[in-house]
Amino acid sequence: MTTEDRVLLLVEDDAAFARTLGRSFERRGYQVLLAENVDDASALLVDHSPGYAVVDLKLKGNSSGLACVQMLHEHDEEMLIVVLTGFASINTAVEAIKLGACQYLAKPSNTDDIEAAFEHVAGAADLELSSRTTSVKTLEWEHIHTVLAETDFNISEAARRLGMHRRTLARKLEKQRVK
Template identity: 65%
Template sequence: MPPLLLIVEDDAAFARTLRRSFERRGYHVISTDSHDGMVDLLAGHRPDYAVIDLKLGGASGLTCVQTLRTATPDVQIVVLTGFASIATAVEAIKLGASHYLAKPANTDDIERAFGLTTGNPDAPVDGRQSSIKTVEWEHIHQTLVEVDFNISEAARRLGMHRRTLARKLEKRPLR
């Protein structure tokens, strides 16, 4: 029986591309674009693997991680995001994700992440220092996590106009 993969992604074109790619690799794939849709799918399926987008419209994929981990404790969950931050990575892992990948990530990256079930004590700890923009980006995303991705409340807590925050979120994260 082929492994069952659940994809929770609100970008229909990207979800379709992932589905086709994993099906060519022998996976049986089910997909949805929301937490509620995932709950409906879980009523009849127990996936072996899952790829969950961090930002699902106005909702957080972290809720999906938590729900999925509770429903299916053995599932390997990879959180995929275009809004990578240390804060959301930590929260995703705490809630039960197996791995966290920043977009763009391809099928090889995701499949490799499914196989990484333990941490790597040899991972390099010396990296470049964070820039002011990176620190700001991390602070914004930590605040977003705290308010469950409510843009208006995050802007209030950050002391900035909602439109300013929305513009900052539309920019690609710094590497």
């Protein structure tokens, strides 16, 4: 695979993280295109045809990583898209895959993890299933993230829908946040 074939679109609103991850992929022979939101990514597709994309789930403003995945998949169904998030939930993982992502990774993930995700597109039927039942804490966490995703990660609106104070929700998110 030549460098021309290895064009990667990185949609990440954290500039420092985007630069670091971008440099790491460049050292591996990728041409990296940086975008902060869906509109920036769409504009880059006018002149470029990336075969790979890494999309942050939660982008600044009203920009959704899921909307970006959908837009990228509609642009090129063959593009390998990995969603990367610090706010992982089953609900958003399922939606990302339905919208066209090939993999969904929780932060912290590094370049090795992301490259492995690009290479592991097909599912594994022999995956070992856990015999553990889901805990109440996990169910609460999943419900919180479902509501957060429905409100485009607006904490005040999510807290209102969950029937809790905004500060309480913020504290729960800080305790559980995957960094």
